Amino acid sequence: MAAAVAAWFLWPTSLGGCTTITLVNGHSMEPTYYTGDVVIARCGDPQVGDVVVYEPPGYGSARVIHRIVGGTADGWVIQGDNNEFEDPFTPTDDDVVGVAALRVPRVGLAASALTNPWIWVSLIVLALALLVWPGRREEPDEADDADEPDESDESDEAEGRGELGAPEEVSGP
Template sequence: MAAAVGSWASALARAVVLAALVALAGLLVLCLVPQAFGLRADVVVSGSMQPRIAPGDVVLTAPVTPQELEPGQVLLFRDPADPGRTLLHRLVAFDARGDLVTRGDANQGDDPSPVPAAEVVGRAHLRVPHVGLPAYWWRTGDRGAAVLATALLAGVTVWATRRHGTGPEPARPGRHRTGPWPVPAG
């Protein structure tokens, strides 16, 4: 009886882990496939847009023209203070010159530099929560957490997908019979 309960519990645990792995794979596909259709996927690396968008989330953005820009939209744009970096903030208003006034949802004030419309990379369309956490940890220097998460994911994948002694034993080369009864030795 105890063996049956243990076997049942192990099968249930494997099923739960496999369901989680399938969900994670689905989220990864959700992040990667849209790139084939012109969307861009970026891992959020700061908390400036919390609570709606958190570090480690992946945000999919699509190109947007200056004429389509409206206050309230969440935009990905080149940082005026560091053009090699992008920011994901909300468009609050337009200034007198027509440049964008932006602000992170978690920030008390507007960003210090207005953003020219030409610097907008795209408008946010979809947030995929937590999928980018290992990349976030790696980028922020927490390499141990990134490696541990990757190793843990690999370990549970192997555990959940390996054969666990159920069903007939697979055939091995050189150990087959030609009929339902033993073949007499010569």
């Protein structure tokens, strides 16, 4: 039941639902929204004073998130909170995709980093460098080998044998 309610609230408009998720990019809505904020908008009846997401006609699927400062459902007057001028578009209710309902600050910065091609190129170069970087090999140093007796020499000396393995002669007093 909870999943059905969540799906109903989060079902995107692109699939016939009523929810639009918008990543804010730019300064026109500061201090209300900042670059990297994610705004969830729901369909509804926009009113003067509401922040809306709309698709300006002739710009494909581009979206603008600005505040309604006047007009009617036949043509809203829209302006960014940080702009001194009104938008050149007068979207109708049909152009409005949703009314802003929730802001999630800075979440979009991570998402935008993942879509940045320079980040991906850097990660690939780093992975390749780690893959082909020569490993550290421990090779015995020849000088160290000459100073250390090998194991067979130690056992021969312990048994009273010389280097050739023959018994050593010990002369007495």
